Amino acid sequence: MMALAGFAGLLTLALPIAVALALTAALLIWQRGDVILFDSLAQQYVTGLESYGLLALPLFILLGEAMNAGGAGRRLVALAAGLVGPVRGGLAHVSLVANVMLAAILGSTVAQLTVMIRMAVPQMVRAGYPRADAVAITAAGAMLAPVIPPSMLFILYGVIAQVPIGDLFTAGLIPGALMGLAFFLLIARRARRADWPVGTADRDLPLRQALPALAIPVFVVCSIAFGLATPTEAGGLAALLALALGLWVFRDMRLADLPGIFTRAALGAAGVLFLVASAQLLAWILAYAGIPAQVAALLAGASDSPVLFLLLLNLLLLGIGMVMDPIPALLLTVPVILPLATDQFGLDPIHMGLVICMNLSLGLLTPPVGAGLFAAASLSGEPAGRIAVRVLPYLAAAFAVLIGVSLWPVLI
Template sequence: MELAIITLLFIALIFIGIPIAFSIGITALVGIVTMTSAPTTMIPMKMFYGLNSYVLLAVPLFVLTANIMNSGQISHRLINFSIALVGRKPGGLGHANVLVSMLFAGVSGSSTADTAGVGKILIPNMINKGYSREMSVGVTAASSTIGGIIPPSITMVIYGGLTNTSVGQLFIGGMIPGVLIGLGMMFVISRIAIRDNLPAMPKISKSEFIKLSKDAIPAMITPLIIIGGIVFGVFTPTEAAAFSAIYAFLVSVFYYKSIKLTDLFGIFSETLKLSCLSLFALAAASALGEFLGFYRINALATDFFGQLGGSEYLFLFIIVLFFLFIGTFMDAIPAMVLFVPVVYPVALSLGVDPIQLGIVIIITLSIGLVTPPYGLCLLISSNIGELPVDRSFNAVLPYILVILFVLIGIIFVPSLLLV
């Protein structure tokens, strides 16, 4: 009875517009207080221990890297390079939009940072070049979901911390799926470009291409440093995040000269705001997870999947459907903190690889960034393109199908993850 009441409370809080982190925290507080055997001190203790993880230090550090890169106008340089590389194809700006999202994903690890940084430049540019608002917004919103899939990825760090799974292996596992999603989106754009006779960008000279490449290379080295350092054991994911922030700072200040020391206060302030939002949600979800553990939710989930026959493929398909639903109204981080501890033991009992499970969950939750009512990337792109959300959602549907197609491939061909 108590569990049903707490569930209704949680739904009601979200429905009336309480921010998700506070909704989780209030629900955890009320739930634990109703447990007569649990002291109220359990709430701050569980919130503290939920953040007491060395690997979680990577979260604010990757956020700091993204903010430095955005403030240093790295996105402009990556956009110019992407246009030079693929802009000559029909629908060139659409292809460049996807390519820059793939490159920016390797720099920031954040889909929303990608949407904001790239969308402000490319959406107006695409509209001015004759692209429809629907396509301009749809491509930008959909391609930005790659930000959480191609490493480094903040959501992978969270999943690794929750399950004690190697973050380095998760980073490697996200590479091929992320590239396949990007290539699939480019294929969709090429079909639309032929149908709608979309323009190509003018050809640039060889010397101009070399200049743009030299301008973009320092930014593109960032993911190579992070992934290479982790794979070869030079540093841990947290140390890699710290190194990437230092590298981004040095490149922006001394190479591009696009950031002044006086800009650091604003960068640090924005980093604290964004990091606190994610980490508070993580702490609150840890307290709520303790309440759910009191009702043996893990055991109930294990029994449920056991009654279905114990098929790992059926389990993964149910996971995709479940997190598709959750992702429509909840951010990826609290969704993982609440439900990964529930499904993870079941996955192990069925023989599902932890890396495969993590990549499936992360990609599925990335779709939630472009599905209303949450759909943060969709909302940001819609706002930039001045397009109603319903029309924006219709524009991203073909790209969502691409992501789902890659998801099915990962479920049936886990060797795509290279781990």
């Protein structure tokens, strides 16, 4: 309890989550009197990163930077506009289509939220959309990131659970399609009621010029789905493809831009991996203290029914996802939950991966304390409460898909 209070106190001081996790681990060691564990902290930091699967993270971060600097991201938005056509609320549909395309590249809710709010919201506001609606649609689309492959959370889950990452990617296709379809229907209904403007294509960027950008998500998904490359290899090759397109096809990038791109990608990857290492360190301390076993016993004693267990687990994970970033939450919860789910309730680890990753991502935008809501508010300048009201219908649709995935594993 003292460690939990200490972690909450460190977060109120606006410390980075990675630092707060590391200090909480040290506090827990000191509280228990296991000071000999301090001798192993450096080794555990390194051990937490010794996984080939984690190499995919910096490569996909590099891919995102290359897409942004090379003009592929802007062309995907133009391509989406051409696909949607002149329909009521067309730019809102374009934002969602672009979110789906970027979800196949970035794989991170926070990363996608950051990119799309900067790229799509200003265009929607200039076209006459209310800013709160524009931000809510963009935030809702970002919920697709952990479901549509290649998902950063799926990569981490596969590393922790020791299950094939390609199987997780395949399992996310139908739930991702269902969420996307539900969001399209909600946007169409809202567009008619609010009389949103009719969409138009970008005349300055013909559709044929945008098509090469589509090669990037197609290459990533197909190379993994058909077993031609591992997620790590696909991320590296796709990053090279994005750089080549930016340099020699789109010509939005120069060779002089490469050091800046690699530096930003390295800094972003360092932050994520520092977070992963700190969370792994705290998970090691918690396991040493026997806390996961206590939590598992509490959940196991609540019910003998796998269905009731999954429903209770959804509530628990949503609560965790509201107050924690998905990556450390995933690293802390999977070692506790997965053995219980597979050994006692006979649940499939791939099925559990979908349930856990979807819950943690949806928690980011769940009122009243969803961290993603405040990130969207900070990036857009719109009050978080106003965004929360607009995003609730999309959350309800995503929750419906989540419950369906929980109760009917055939959906994956």
